[in-house]
Amino acid sequence: MSEAATAIGAGATAAGLAPAISIRGVTQRFGAVGAAQGVLALDDISLDIAPGEFVCLLGPSGCGKSTLLNIIGGLFKPTSGEVTVAGKRVDGAPRPDEIAFVFQESTLFPWYTIIENFRIALKFQGVPKSERDDLAMDALKAVGMGGFARHYPTQLSVGMRQRVNMARGICVRTNILLMDEPFAALDEQSRMVLGEDLSTLLAKTGKTIVFVTHSLAEAVFLSDRIVVMTARPGRVKTIVNVNERHPRAPDFMLEPRFGEMRNELFALLRDEIRRAMALQRDADGGGA
Amino acid sequence: MSMIDAPREIIMGMPRARAVSLTRWAIILAAAAALEIYGRFFADPAFIRPVSAIVGAWFNPVMSDERIFWALSMAVFEIAVAYALSIVFGAAIGISIGVSNFARASFLPIVLLLYAIPQVTLMPLFILIFGLGAAGKIAFGFTHGIFPIIVNVVAGMRDINPLHRSAIASMGGARADLLRHVIAPNMAPAFFTGLRLSMTLTMLGVILAELYVSTGGIGYFTRLYAENFNPAPLFALIGTLALIAVLFNSLVRVAERRLTPGARAPAKLGLSGAKSK
Incomplete structure (x- = not known):
């Protein structure tokens, strides 16, 4: 992957540095080979991600973006191929010291208050008890949610919850953050504002991010590199570079090149989306 | 925003909660008054007695x-x-199954399948196995009470948000x-629903067994009064049983409210009016 060497992440010079995440020939098959219900989800994916880089995985529904993310995070083991994080092979086992996940906002445990939700994450992280509350409060204040530590998630709006959820992922001090469509449940406007906040927050931390999304604008606004994937089986179709420094301001969205890049992405994706839909239709037709 | 309480309604010139509780008492008093009048002036004293006599x-x-x-x-x-x-075995079996x-x-x-069997048909068997004493009644109450707990524990363990599972795994x-x-707190509301249903059914089981065979328990006395056409103590006895039932149920409700983690106040059946947690 020569692109990896040329991509410049926020605050990190990729050239010459060992990749933070290295994906080599990852293939994922669900069900047995040749089985009627068997599905080839990912086909021979290889990708290097530099430290401090923000990479988006973009592709039609069902192309295996989330699967790839889960494999990087060690939530399960690929059928073949390997992922290396910080020089150590991820072998289907989570690495909470290196990698944090941010899922949709409903990941917050509804039976715990916001601060308790943070405490659990920090406890698993091995943070001493005396430091947990301070770290949590710092993170909450950073996203403007300091006043809601003792609330339960259901007492907050969806946007507020996702703010908190993001802060939880960021406050555990991992170098890598994997985000699986974190804003999917949000309306367009909240998405944009949260995306902006995320860009600001991450510029300070210098974390390496892999972000799965459906939203073209989100991908362009946030990423250093956008990995466009094909319909199933998921392959890397092409990689688009976004040369814009972090933190990014909303003005970036008004620039002509923002629109051009989005259109370019859509042109790349259109055929894949149609193929994905046809696959879906066939599957439904076959099942009926 | 969802966190803000609904504005307090005013009904009949007072806060909604008070209007509700006042109405509730009015209904009970009206029913008692009607029974008093009917029992005193119209009814056959062998079957119905006024409230005062009860x-x-x-x-x-x-x-x-x-x-x-x-x-x-x-009986208690x-x-x-x-x-x-019921609770101990129901929870243990429920967790093993779930x-x-x-x-x-x-x-x-x-x-x-077992839950669906009308167990009254098996009562003679219980008497044969466990005898006429307390053991038979306990056994019959137990076989009634255990099923709702098993079923609700299994249901509670089933509905787990896969994201919560992933979250725990990814955090190590x-x-x-x-x-x-995840599993225990997620199960709590269903578990308490099971506890409440189980309470009702356990009482039903015990009292059914009491009524069927009893040599000196409440079943004996209810039959004694009924067969001697002496309804006042009969109703008083039944009322006491009802009171015990209410008491047991309140205990479970208090436990439920206290122990259900998070802002997931259990269904209150409107009992506390407009008060929201």
Whole structure:
């Protein structure tokens, strides 16, 4: 992957540095080979991600973006191929010291208050008890949610919850953050504002991010590199570079090149989306 | 925003909660008054007595006769033991069944089948096996009370948000952490629903057994009064049983409200009016 060497992440010079995440020939098959219900989800994916880089995985529904993310995070083991994080092979086992996940906002445990939700994450992280509350409060204040530590998630709006959820992922001090469509449940406007906040927050931390999304604008606004994937089986179709420094301001969205890049992405994706839909239709037709 | 309480309504010139409780008492008093008038002036005293006579009979003989008091205590004891057994075994069996898809698919249909059997038909068998004493009543209460707990525990373990599972795994939590931080708290509301249903059914089981075979328990006294056309103490006795039932149910409700973690106040059936947690 020569692109990896040329991509410049926020605050990190990729050239010459060992990749933070290295994906080599990852293939994922669900069900047995040749089985009627068997599905080839990912086909021979290889990708290097530099430290401090923000990479988006973009592709039609069902192309295996989330699967790839889960494999990087060690939530399960690929059928073949390997992922290396910080020089150590991820072998289907989570690495909470290196990698944090941010899922949709409903990941917050509804039976715990916001601060308790943070405490659990920090406890698993091995943070001493005396430091947990301070770290949590710092993170909450950073996203403007300091006043809601003792609330339960259901007492907050969806946007507020996702703010908190993001802060939880960021406050555990991992170098890598994997985000699986974190804003999917949000309306367009909240998405944009949260995306902006995320860009600001991450510029300070210098974390390496892999972000799965459906939203073209989100991908362009946030990423250093956008990995466009094909319909199933998921392959890397092409990689688009976004040369814009972090933190990014909303003005970036008004620039002509923002629109051009989005259109370019859509042109790349259109055929894949149609193929994905046809696959879906066939599957439904076959099942009926 | 969802966190803000609904504005307090004013009904009949007072806050909604007070209007609701006032209405509730008015209904009870009206029913009592109607029964009093009917019992005093119209009814055959062999079948219906006025409320005042029932209250009188509650003091004497129900509360003053040592044998009746003892019978009531015995019933409470039987219910308590049957209920405790239902909870312990129900939870244990429920967790064992709910822990894997395989166990659930294999065992749950059998449990549901057993649950559906009208157990009254098996009562003679219980008497034969456990005898005429407390053991039979406890056993019958237990077989009634255990099923709703099993079924609700299994249901509670089933509905787990896959994201919560992934969250625990990705944060590096072990299986025990999943149980403690996800499965148990997630199950709590269903478990308490099971506890409440079980309470009602356990009482039903014990009292059914009491009515069927009893040599000196509450079943004996209810039959004694019914067959002697002496309805005042009969109603007083039944009322006392109802009171015990309400008491047990309130206990479970308090436990439910206290112990359900998070802002997931259990269904209140409108009992606390517009007050929201």
